Amino acid sequence: MNPTVDIIYKYFPKLTPAQKEQFAKLEEVYPFWNDQINVVSRKDIESLYLKHVLHSLGIAKFVTELTPGTRILDVGTGGGFPGIPLAILFPHVHFHLVDSIGKKIKVVREVAEAIGLKNVDADHIRAEQLDYKYDFVVSRAVTRLADFAPWIRNKFEKKDKNAIPNGILYLKGGDLKEEIKESKLKAELHSLSSYFEDEFFDTKYVVYVPM
Numbered sequence: 001m002n003p004t005v006d007i008i009y010k011y012f013p014k015l016t017p018a019q020k021e022q023f024a025k026l027e028e029v030y031p032f033w034n035d036q037i038n039v040v041s042r043k044d045i046e047s048l049y050l051k052h053v054l055h056s057l058g059i060a061k062f063v064t065e066l067t068p069g070t071r072i073l074d075v076g077t078g079g080g081f082p083g084i085p086l087a088i089l090f091p092h093v094h095f096h097l098v099d100s101i102g103k104k105i106k107v108v109r110e111v112a113e114a115i116g117l118k119n120v121d122a123d124h125i126r127a128e129q130l131d132y133k134y135d136f137v138v139s140r141a142v143t144r145l146a147d148f149a150p151w152i153r154n155k156f157e158k159k160d161k162n163a164i165p166n167g168i169l170y171l172k173g174g175d176l177k178e179e180i181k182e183s184k185l186k187a188e189l190h191s192l193s194s195y196f197e198d199e200f201f202d203t204k205y206v207v208y209v210p211m
């Protein structure tokens with residue numbers, strides 16, 4: 001049986017009633033929009049909370065506190081992962097979700113509106129074309145680090161107001177050691193199994209690259 005929203009409450013026990021309601025609403029909103037515009041595989045939508053929502057929140061187990069006003073870019077957000085779950089968790093942080101496919105951004109906007117998220121902007125644009133600065137860039141399953149880093153290298157604010165220096169937070173699978181070597185980046189691997197006792201993710205690490 002696939003876990004319900006309770007799995008989110010289990011790992012994030014300090015959620016406010018409003019946040020709990022937003023997480024709970026995803027269970028209706030995503031299947032509705034996914035039937036019209038496919039953003040998540042049919043098989044995976046049944047394990048929405050485990051494979052998408054909790055997985056996205058792995059980033060929040062590594063960066064647990066963010067200063068109000070922090071700006072985060074989600075590159076290749078697809079249907080809103082990891083950006084939407086993170087935006088629920090950090091209502092005082094601004095999230096810019098972008099994707100190169102317009103219909104995916106439609107789903108992101110509909111989901112954000114349906115659950116009342118005020119801290120999300122979503123745009124149909126390639127990451128390389130953006131001309132803004134951010135504190136962090138998050139992403140999940142978009143491309144190899146060596147290709148990804150040049151897209152966003154010039155998009156970081158210089159000042160570090162958060163507990164960890166600005167940088168990339170990437171949920172990424174594949175042969176990461178080889179990828180990190182290829183990218184020549186100074187990257188750290190943080191295992192999701194150190195945050196979550198349930199073993200369920202195809203992608204097992206948050207890759208953190210200070211920038």
Ligand SMILES: C[S@@+](CC[C@H](N)C(=O)[O-])C[C@H]1O[C@@H](n2cnc3c(N)ncnc32)[C@H](O)[C@@H]1O
Pocket residue numbers: 075076077078079080081082098099100101104125126127128139140141142151
């Ligand atoms: C495999 S999907 C992952 C979607 C989402 N991050 C997730 O984990 O469910 C990769 C997404 O990256 C988007 N993408 C690829 N290259 C991009 C670029 N240069 N700028 C913005 N989005 C891009 C694609 O359109 C696609 O939606």
